[in-house]
Amino acid sequence: MGKATGFLEYKRIDPKKRAPEERIQDWREIKLPRDPEVMKTQGARCMNCGVPFCNGGVMLNGMVSGCPLHNLIPDWNELIYKGQWEEAYRRLSRTSPFSEFTSRVCPAPCEGACTEGYIMEPVTINCIEYEIIEKAFAEGWVKPQKGKSTGKTVAVVGSGPAGLSAANYLNAVGHEVTVYERADRPGGLLMYGIPNMKLEKNIVERRINLMKESGINFVLNTEVGKDIPAQDLVNQYDAVVLCIGATKARGLNVEGCELKGVHYAVDFLKANTKRLLDSNFAHLETMDEKDGQGNGWINAQGKNVIIIGGGDTGTDCIATSIRYGCKSVHQFEIMPEPPVKRIEAANPWPEWPKKLKVDYGQEEAISLYGKDPRHYLINTKKIVGNEQGEAKEIHTVEVRWIKDSSGRMVPQEVPGSKKVWEADLVLLAMGFLGPEDAIPNELNLERDERSNLKAEYEEFETNVEKVFAAGDARRGQSLVVWALQEGKLAAREVDKYLMGRSGIR
The missing domain is CATH 3.50.50.60 (FAD/NAD(P)-binding domain)
Known part of the structure; x- marks a missing residue:
C-alpha cells in the first residue's frame, strides 16, 4: 500500500472534461489531461484490500463485478503513488493488451466493485489507467512485439x-x-x-x-x-x-419501421464516422449527402431525432446528432428510470451499481436544450410518414410494469397516455x-x-x-x-x- 491512510485523507477527483458548449463544436476527445500530482493522490486512495474485488471479473446476478481482464489494479495504483510510471505500465500491460481502449470506453466494473465504493466514492481506476497508458506511449515504452516463429x-x-x-x-x-x-x-x-x-x-x-x-x-x-x-x-x-x-441488429416490429429516415443506430454511427474520416473532418456545410468517397451517410442536421433504446449506443447517437446540428433529440426507454443511488437490498455491493448515470451525450443535450433527453416507461406504437415515404412522427404510449399470471414482469399500457412526437430521423438502439x-x-x-x-x-x-x-x-x-x-x-x-x-x- 502506497499510503495507509490515503483513502481517508484524499477525496475522489473525477477527470475533467471540456465544457459541453465547447466540445459539441468538434469531434475531438472530451477528456482533459490530469496533473501528475493529482494522479499521485488518487493512487494513494487505493486501500490495497485483503480481497481486491476490483480485479475479480466474476458474474453476479447477471452482471460483471470487477475487471474481466483481472488487472493488477492495487499494484499499479501503488506504483503511481510512488511515481514509478514505467513499472506501473509494465504491471498494467501484463493483463491488459489495449488499455488505451478500455480506459476510454469501458464502464469500469472495477470501480463498481471497489471496496471503498461500499462506504465512500471508489478509486478513480479508469482515469489512472488512462494516464498510465498515455504516458507509456508518450515515453516510447509501448513497442511492437513478436515471438520466435513457430511456422504455424x-x-x-x-x-x-x-x-x-x-x-x-x-x-x-x-x-x-x-x-x-x-x-x-x-x-x-x-x-x-x-x-x-x-x-x-x-x-x-x-x-x-x-x-x-x-x-x-x-x-x-x-x-x-x-x-x-x-x-x-x-x-x-x-x-x-x-x-x-x-x-445482427434488433429491429422494431411496428407499423412504419420501413419508412425513410428509420435506421439502425450502428449504421448511423458507422456512416457518420466514415464520412468524417474520408473527408478528413471537413465541416458539415462543405458536404452533401455523399462523403468524400461517394458513400451515403445519414445526416441529422436540422432534424427532429428520436432514439429508441438506451445504453452506450443511444448516448453516442445523442452526441453525434447534436454535433451535426439536430433540431431536437429525444431518447425512449421502455424500462423505468434507475434510482439516483444504489438500492442495497436489491443491488448490494459488489454487484454493478444500477443507478442513474448522466453520460456525456445527456450532459450535452441538457446544456443545449435545458433538459435530459431520456424518457422512461414509454413504448413506440407506430411511425407515421409523409407522402414521400419519409418518417415525420412517432406515436407512443406510456407503460407500467406489472406481474403477469406466471409471475413475470410485463409492460402494461397506461390509459390516456398516447402522445405524438415529431420525428424526421429515428434511430434504433435496441441491441443485437x-x-x-x-x-x-x-x-x-x-x-x-x-x-x-x-x-x-x-x-x-x-x-x-x-x-x-x-x-x-x-x-x-x-x-x-x-x-x-x-x-x-x-x-x-x-x-x-x-x-x-x-x-x-
Whole structure:
C-alpha cells in the first residue's frame, strides 16, 4: 500500500472534461489531461484490500463485478503513488493488451466493485489507467512485439477488440497471423461503432500500426463468407479464430419501421464516422449527402431525432446528432428510470451499481436544450410518414410494469397516455441478436439458444476442427473489456492446439 491512510485523507477527483458548449463544436476527445500530482493522490486512495474485488471479473446476478481482464489494479495504483510510471505500465500491460481502449470506453466494473465504493466514492481506476497508458506511449515504452516463429499460421476473422486481442497474443508467441476485415479500415466497432469524441481514431490507428510493425497482416475490404469462402481459410490456415461480433441488429416490429429516415443506430454511427474520416473532418456545410468517397451517410442536421433504446449506443447517437446540428433529440426507454443511488437490498455491493448515470451525450443535450433527453416507461406504437415515404412522427404510449399470471414482469399500457412526437430521423438502439449467418451457415457451426456461436468459455473451439470463436460472436453483445479477455483466452487455446501447450496467461 502506497499510503495507509490515503483513502481517508484524499477525496475522489473525477477527470475533467471540456465544457459541453465547447466540445459539441468538434469531434475531438472530451477528456482533459490530469496533473501528475493529482494522479499521485488518487493512487494513494487505493486501500490495497485483503480481497481486491476490483480485479475479480466474476458474474453476479447477471452482471460483471470487477475487471474481466483481472488487472493488477492495487499494484499499479501503488506504483503511481510512488511515481514509478514505467513499472506501473509494465504491471498494467501484463493483463491488459489495449488499455488505451478500455480506459476510454469501458464502464469500469472495477470501480463498481471497489471496496471503498461500499462506504465512500471508489478509486478513480479508469482515469489512472488512462494516464498510465498515455504516458507509456508518450515515453516510447509501448513497442511492437513478436515471438520466435513457430511456422504455424492463423487466420483471425474480424478486427474488433476480440480479433485484435487474439491476433496480438498469437503473434507475440510466434505464429504468423492474418486478420481479415470487411471494412476499409481495421478496428471493427472501435473504428466505426464508437464516435470519435469518445475514442479518437488516431488512437486506434496508433495501435494498429504497432501491430503491423510486429508482423501482423491485415486484409481489408474482404468479407469472409461473401468475397472469399470461409472454408478456404479453414483449408489454408492451421487455425481460424472467428471474432465476427454480434452485428445482427434488433429491429422494431411496428407499423412504419420501413419508412425513410428509420435506421439502425450502428449504421448511423458507422456512416457518420466514415464520412468524417474520408473527408478528413471537413465541416458539415462543405458536404452533401455523399462523403468524400461517394458513400451515403445519414445526416441529422436540422432534424427532429428520436432514439429508441438506451445504453452506450443511444448516448453516442445523442452526441453525434447534436454535433451535426439536430433540431431536437429525444431518447425512449421502455424500462423505468434507475434510482439516483444504489438500492442495497436489491443491488448490494459488489454487484454493478444500477443507478442513474448522466453520460456525456445527456450532459450535452441538457446544456443545449435545458433538459435530459431520456424518457422512461414509454413504448413506440407506430411511425407515421409523409407522402414521400419519409418518417415525420412517432406515436407512443406510456407503460407500467406489472406481474403477469406466471409471475413475470410485463409492460402494461397506461390509459390516456398516447402522445405524438415529431420525428424526421429515428434511430434504433435496441441491441443485437447475435452474429450474422453467412460464416456459421457455410461451416455448419453449432449455435446456442441465443444464436451465438457455440464454444465453451475457456475452450473456445467450435464443433468444426481447428475453428475457434471469441468475443460477442460467442458470448453475445457485451463490453469491450470482455472481448479483449476472450480474445486473449482464445489465443491461449489456439496456441495449445497448435503447440501442445501455451505460454499465454
